[in-house]
Amino acid sequence: MSQQLPGRDVVLNAAETGAVEAAAATTHRGPHTDVAVDLTQFEALIAADQRIEPRDVMPEAYRRSLVRQIAQHAHSEIIGMQPEGAWISRAPSLRRKAILMAKVQDEAGHGLYLYSAAETLGVSRDDLLDQLHEGRQRYSSIFNYPTLTWADMGAIGWLVDGAAIMNQVPLCRCSYGPYARAVIRVCKEESFHQRQGFEILWTLARGTDAQRAMAQDAVDRWWWPALMMFGPPDDESTHSAQSMAWGIKRFSNDELRQRFVDITVPQAQRIGLTLPDADLALDEESGHWRFGEIDWSEFERVLRGDGPCNATRVAHRRAAHEDGAWVREAAAAYAAKQRVQEPAA
Amino acid sequence: MITRTDLSLATYCLRLGDDALVMSHRFGEWVTYAPQIEEDVALANIGLDLLGQARALLTRSGELAAGDGPAATEDDLAYWRDERAFTNVHLVEQPRGDFADVTVRLLWFAAYQHALYAALTDHPDPTLGGVAAKAVKEVAYHLDHATQWVLRLGDGTAESHRRAQDAVAAVAPYVDELFTDDELVTDLADAGLAVLPSSLRAGVQSVVTAVLLQATLTPVTPTWHARGGRAGVHSESMGPMLAVMQHLARSHPGASW
Numbered sequence: 001m002s003q004q005l006p007g008r009d010v011v012l013n014a015a016e017t018g019a020v021e022a023a024a025a026t027t028h029r030g031p032h033t034d035v036a037v038d039l040t041q042f043e044a045l046i047a048a049d050q051r052i053e054p055r056d057v058m059p060e061a062y063r064r065s066l067v068r069q070i071a072q073h074a075h076s077e078i079i080g081m082q083p084e085g086a087w088i089s090r091a092p093s094l095r096r097k098a099i100l101m102a103k104v105q106d107e108a109g110h111g112l113y114l115y116s117a118a119e120t121l122g123v124s125r126d127d128l129l130d131q132l133h134e135g136r137q138r139y140s141s142i143f144n145y146p147t148l149t150w151a152d153m154g155a156i157g158w159l160v161d162g163a164a165i166m167n168q169v170p171l172c173r174c175s176y177g178p179y180a181r182a183v184i185r186v187c188k189e190e191s192f193h194q195r196q197g198f199e200i201l202w203t204l205a206r207g208t209d210a211q212r213a214m215a216q217d218a219v220d221r222w223w224w225p226a227l228m229m230f231g232p233p234d235d236e237s238t239h240s241a242q243s244m245a246w247g248i249k250r251f252s253n254d255e256l257r258q259r260f261v262d263i264t265v266p267q268a269q270r271i272g273l274t275l276p277d278a279d280l281a282l283d284e285e286s287g288h289w290r291f292g293e294i295d296w297s298e299f300e301r302v303l304r305g306d307g308p309c310n311a312t313r314v315a316h317r318r319a320a321h322e323d324g325a326w327v328r329e330a331a332a333a334y335a336a337k338q339r340v341q342e343p344a345a
Numbered sequence: 346m347i348t349r350t351d352l353s354l355a356t357y358c359l360r361l362g363d364d365a366l367v368m369s370h371r372f373g374e375w376v377t378y379a380p381q382i383e384e385d386v387a388l389a390n391i392g393l394d395l396l397g398q399a400r401a402l403l404t405r406s407g408e409l410a411a412g413d414g415p416a417a418t419e420d421d422l423a424y425w426r427d428e429r430a431f432t433n434v435h436l437v438e439q440p441r442g443d444f445a446d447v448t449v450r451l452l453w454f455a456a457y458q459h460a461l462y463a464a465l466t467d468h469p470d471p472t473l474g475g476v477a478a479k480a481v482k483e484v485a486y487h488l489d490h491a492t493q494w495v496l497r498l499g500d501g502t503a504e505s506h507r508r509a510q511d512a513v514a515a516v517a518p519y520v521d522e523l524f525t526d527d528e529l530v531t532d533l534a535d536a537g538l539a540v541l542p543s544s545l546r547a548g549v550q551s552v553v554t555a556v557l558l559q560a561t562l563t564p565v566t567p568t569w570h571a572r573g574g575r576a577g578v579h580s581e582s583m584g585p586m587l588a589v590m591q592h593l594a595r596s597h598p599g600a601s602w
């Protein structure tokens with residue numbers, strides 16, 4: 001087992017491959033003076049792999065699909081603060097406490113970028129939050145699993161942020177400009193999240209017997225849910241084909257899942273932990289790691305609301321929102337008073 | 346050889362570090378409970394600044410107390426001391442309360458820290474002076490953040506005014522301890538190695554009072570005062586807080602994380 005923590009020269013996740021920077025270089029289309037009047041321009045832009053901007057005419061279904069996806073992404077960032085936020089008070093060293101607090105703070109920031117991107121499509125953050133609180137919009141099911149030990153901070157960073165990065169890097173080239181730009185900012189910060197998770201597990205795996213057992217247990221619990229983060233298999237994915245045609249999605253669920261497995265298995269070996277899949281085997285011919293059957297009935301059950309934390313995550317969010325209502329009202333009332341006092345310019 | 350002055354200075358750093366550490370811990374408890382997402386970001390940010398100050402101050406305290414021997418690390422000091430060895434004031438250890446409580450508490454604490462760090466920037470101990478020079482900028486932002494919110498809450502709605510006024514009354518008993526001198530700090534101050542807490546009182550009080558008045562709030566004279574934090578005598582909320590903070594580290598003696 002290597003005693004040398006891999007440095008920056010070793011690529012650990014998809015955000016470190018240069019894809020984010022490449023997308024960032026192309027995401028700004030120069031100002032265009034011609035105002036689109038029909039969908040011809042939309043289709044031409046999509047065909048030319050150019051970005052759609054808020055002022056462009058777009059099909060209503062495209063707009064709705066993006067609102068759904070961006071809102072779900074934003075909600076995931078916000079709900080995702082809870083399982084890790086619960087460990088800030090218990091972090092076992094001050095360095096870890098600082099890193100964890102910074103990570104959870106980043107996730108809040110990601111939520112803000114994404115709600116702003118959604119707002120360019122004519123919806124408001126308040127409405128989207130209401131829909132989250134009322135259970136009418138989803139967030140990533142992965143956050144419906146509980147964090148039971150400190151090693152879960154490692155497993156979440158390494159596997160959950162790792163899978164999220166794999167999903168999000170292609171979105172840096174999403175056809176909708178504001179979303180692509182928000183995701184670029186998100187991805188630039190995610191790499192640190194995945195690395196700190198890897199480092200937590202790497203350290204635990206070289207620690208006491210109890211620490212090693214804690215790390216293995218966390219990986220045993222998070223591995224399969226992390227694979228489910230890529231969504232149902234391609235032949236059962238409902239939104240995929242249209243999202244591909246619109247340049248929102250670039251790779252299929254199964255393709256991304258396979259890439260994630262391929263990048264992660266060698267990392268597990270490097271850490272010195274076992275992935276809980278007896279069928280995991282390298283296919284020499286293709287170079288891909290073949291993995292066992294995913295329990296999609298569990299995925300569907302948690303998606304339906306029957307997961308260990310679905311109820312508590314939403315209740316926590318709703319409580320924070322309701323407890324804070326008087327604060328937001330105060331801020332609004334104060335701002336209104338200030339406007340009255342200021343002489344009209 | 347460790348001099349008496351080094352030991353006193355170690356304790357002084359420990360006091361400032363414990364204040365920052367415990368306040369930071371309480372801010373960490375707010376994350377995911379803030380009234381809006383921007384505030385989750387801001388409260389975490391303040392908590393992180395305070396944690397950074399705490400780490401530098403505890404590390405320096407350990408070094409000063411060790412002389413040529415092995416120094417206690419920041420984690421030794423944060424995780425392996427019992428409650429009676431913590432030297433923070435009561436103000437920072439108080440339970441979370443509502444958003445008005447945290448805001449008014451921060452107003453006092455940031456105003457205090459700002460005056461303190463400003464006076465410590467040219468401290469003869471280069472580490473302490475360096476921490477103060479960096480921290481004075483951080484706490485200027487904390488003070489501004491607290492000020493903006495106290496104004497909004499005090500002069501917002503009837504409910505926010507009532508809650509803010511309650512928070513002003515709730516924090517009042519804990520203010521005096523920030524400005525209380527004792528023998529250790531008096532000796533250090535005589536040698537030019539500490540800021541006498543009592544010397545900060547008038548300035549801090551006028552900063553806070555000006556904000557409260559502008560926010561249409563009424564300063565409150567407390568009927569009792571918390572005391573004893575510097576000597577390790579805390580309120581009952583300190584124990585449960587430390588139990589949460591320390592249990593994992595203490596469950597694995599000798600482990601690295």
Ligand SMILES: [Fe+2]
Binds near residue numbers: 077106107110186190
């Ligand atoms: Fe994120």
Ligand SMILES: [Fe+2]
Binds near residue numbers: 107
């Ligand atoms: Fe993340």
